[in-house]
Amino acid sequence: MQTGLACFTFLLLWTQTVAGRTYYVTKSGKDTNAGTSETSAWLTVQKAANSATPGSTVYIGPGTYYETVTVNVQGNARDGLITFASLIFDKPAVISGKQAKTESADGTMNIIFIQEKSYLRFVNLELTDLKAVECSGVRITGAGTNVELRGLHIHDIRGGGQSGGAMPITVYNKDQTASRRQVIVDSCILHDCEPAWSEALTFNGNIEDFQVTNNKVYNMNNIGIDFIGGESFLGALGVRNGLCAYNLVWNIHSVYDSSSAGIYVDGASNVTIESNEVHHSDMGIEVGAENKGRVASKMTVRNNYLHHNDKYGLAFGGYDSQRGQVTNSLFINNRLEQNDVRLTGGGEISISFASGNVVYGNTIRPNSQNVILLASQEGGLNNQFDYQKYYPNGQGATKESLIFFWGNTEYDGLTSFQQNTKQEMHAELGVSKRAFGRKRFFL
Ligand SMILES: *[C@@H]1O[C@H](CO)[C@@H](O)[C@H](O)[C@H]1NC(C)=O
16 A cells, blocks of 8 residues: 555656656757756757646756757647746847758648647747748647747748748648647737748648637738638538637738738638727728638638728628638627729728628728728628628718719718618717727727
8 A cells, every 4th residue: 555655656646756857958958868957948039849747847948949840749638748948037038040941741831840740849949030922920730729829929930922922920730530639829019921822821621629819910911810711622511610810910911913912711600800900901801602612611810900000891702703711700789991002993891702691880081082891792791780880081071971982873961872782770970080090990
């Protein structure tokens, strides 16, 4: 009995110690060290990514580490995640791709590469200075669970060129039998990259139960945040069942067609996109389905503040008559203000190739065109549009100054729109001339 108990106690202590272990990487370390104290630290992040044990924390000292890191370890449900974090909070470790030569297993270049690994957390690190046609700051591929990216600062990932993508964060899974789940991207700052033909923060393929929150994304030459399903190279299963909230996205402009949304959904389903702000981009939020036969459905887009974008504040619908549809989604309680800066005539909201969706309770302050809606004849009309609150723009402007395009007809004035389409029967009018502003939005 005694021996058994002692043995059990020993085992318990031993597993707890290993699980709770702390490792160190510093600029003055050596990879032949034990890595278990600051004075016996390792030199490279890669050494830690080969050696850290489940449940441990790897602290990385200040300075710049010229590496591309493939994560070969992982945590587990019992011992917990492996955490990689900066040793000194206000001197984040920098991992630079400036001297990168080694491609990851899938042929792309990445500062941090995670393939089919689980239970990992990266906190408060700066990832920068990588240049390649296909590259990422963090690239996560394959199935797995519980990967967290928190407080990462990723910038100057470049070289996307005319066909590739230099992406701050990429999460792809083409495995049709096992999903990538429980991915958290929180409080990251992503800026000045060249996603080009790809996207800045992208989830694509068999991915579910995710959270993209509190991030800042800006100065990108294509789409900001994207949730994708139905691209043939990643299989039929698409991104689903997640949350995209409290992100701030601006200065997102496509390098090739001036129609990048700050936040974009392409064929994903059941994603809640709420309380984000998108401004000074090609478009605010767009929900679409680019691939043939694909349906983006059960989306909830609510309480977002979309303003001063070049084209629409909010757009939804499939791509063209040959491709997808958007159905059974809610677009409610958003604030749209002074979009269509380029005066394309499209106005604040665009609907096409979509049905069974509800656009209710949005607050809209158009620019001097006073154009509210462009609902296309092809698949724009089978949706419900009501309860919006309008602030007509201009001296002496009234509800009859508002312009709606419904199918092939232009309706000048709210009354004419209501009488002819029976849409927007419960519209409200606001009177304040004061711009919405962020303060009033984030109460
Ligand atoms: C939608 O996603 C949420 C998680 O964000 C999940 O709890 C819910 O069950 C999903 N609904 C459906 C119908 O799949």
